[in-house]
Amino acid sequence: xxxxxxxxxxxxxxxxxxxxxxxxxxxxxxxxxxxWIRQPPGKGLEWIGYIYYSGSTNYNxxxxxxxxxxxxxxxxxxxxxxxxxxxxxTAVYYCARDPLFYAFDIxxxxxxxxxxx
Amino acid sequence: xxxxxxxxxVSVSPGQTASIxxxxxxxxxxxxxxxQQKPGQSPVLVIYQDRKRPSGIPxxxxxxxxxxxATLTISGTQAMDEADYYCQAWDSSTNVVFxxxxxxxxx
Numbered sequence: 001x002x003x004x005x006x007x008x009x010x011x012x013x014x015x016x017x018x019x020x021x022x023x024x025x026x027x028x029x030x031x032x033x034x035x036w037i038r039q040p041p042g043k044g045l046e047w048i049g050y051i052y053y054s055g056s057t058n059y060n061x062x063x064x065x066x067x068x069x070x071x072x073x074x075x076x077x078x079x080x081x082x083x084x085x086x087x088x089x090t091a092v093y094y095c096a097r098d099p100l101f102y103a104f105d106i107x108x109x110x111x112x113x114x115x116x117x
Numbered sequence: 118x119x120x121x122x123x124x125x126x127v128s129v130s131p132g133q134t135a136s137i138x139x140x141x142x143x144x145x146x147x148x149x150x151x152x153q154q155k156p157g158q159s160p161v162l163v164i165y166q167d168r169k170r171p172s173g174i175p176x177x178x179x180x181x182x183x184x185x186x187a188t189l190t191i192s193g194t195q196a197m198d199e200a201d202y203y204c205q206a207w208d209s210s211t212n213v214v215f216x217x218x219x220x221x222x223x224x
Contacts, residue, residue: 035213045152045160045203047213058211061118094159102207103150103165110159 002027004095004108012089012115018082022095022108029053029076033098036069036080038091039110046091050098051078085115119208121216128222135191137219139204142185147206149187151180154218155200163202164189191221199223 008020022034036048049059051069059067063082071078082089092112096104121141129135139149149167152160162171164180167187177192187206191198204216 044218045205045215047215050213060212101150101165102148103162103205104152104160105162105165105171107159107161 002097002106004097004106006093006095006108006111008111008113010112010114012085012113013117014086014115015084018080018085018089018093018113018115020080020093020095020111020113022078022080024076024078024097029071029073029078033100034069034071034078035096035098035104037094037096037104037107038089039094040088040091048080048082048093087115089113090115119206119212119214121204121206121214123202123204123216123219125217126220126222128224129191129194131196131223132193135194135198135221135223137189137191137202137204137221139187139189139216140185141206141214141216144185144187144206145182147208149180149182149204149206151178151187151189152203152205153198153200154203160203194221194223196223 003025005023012018030053033050035050051057066083068081092110094110095108097106151164153163154160163178167182168180179190201218203218
């Protein structure tokens with residue numbers, strides 16, 4: 001079955017760039033939308049943005065100026081870069097798949113990223 | 118920006134029916150879905166496209182929409198259903214929006 005696994009540093013300094021990768025295993029990255037979603041400790045879910053396997057993207061307007069999502073089909077991976085981070089960006093970051101259901105049917109286990117000096 | 122509003126908490130007795138609402142402007146014109154999240158775990162999709170259940174989700178979970186409100190109904194609620202529930206939709210600008218979440222307590 002398809003599984004998603006987030007990877008990347010668990011600690012990022014303020015003003016630096018947060019970089020995460022999601023590896024898709026057990027299936028192809030083709031023909032799906034792939035999103036990044038985050039959840040600050042004790043709070044709700046916030047969508048960051050998505051990328052279609054072809055490379056087209058759309059970002060949360062509140063984060064758009066700082067977000068870049070890219071895809072590497074040869075590695076079955078997609079990635080997130082969030083620049084100029086602050087403590088407010090501390091959260092569990094999830095990657096997730098949308099099979100054109102307008103919903104996320106598969107989620108990664110999540111990775112905690114803390115922004116601190 | 119588009120917003121989805123959920124009650125912060127809902128309580129239900131075991132075996133009874135729990136209803137969790139999600140309201141948003143013209144939500145009935147969009148597809149709504151629902152996620153269950155237990156502590157320390159990733160969200161799990163329980164309802165998509167308003168009323169469809171993914172494979173493996175018990176039949177006691179159902180969804181409906183009317184006007185500006187989507188509702189998740191859990192019939193014969195069990196202790197294992199205690200969790201946070203989030204609604205989600207896409208706004209007219211092709212952005213994903215989540216509701217604030219509802220903590221379901223089974224007592």
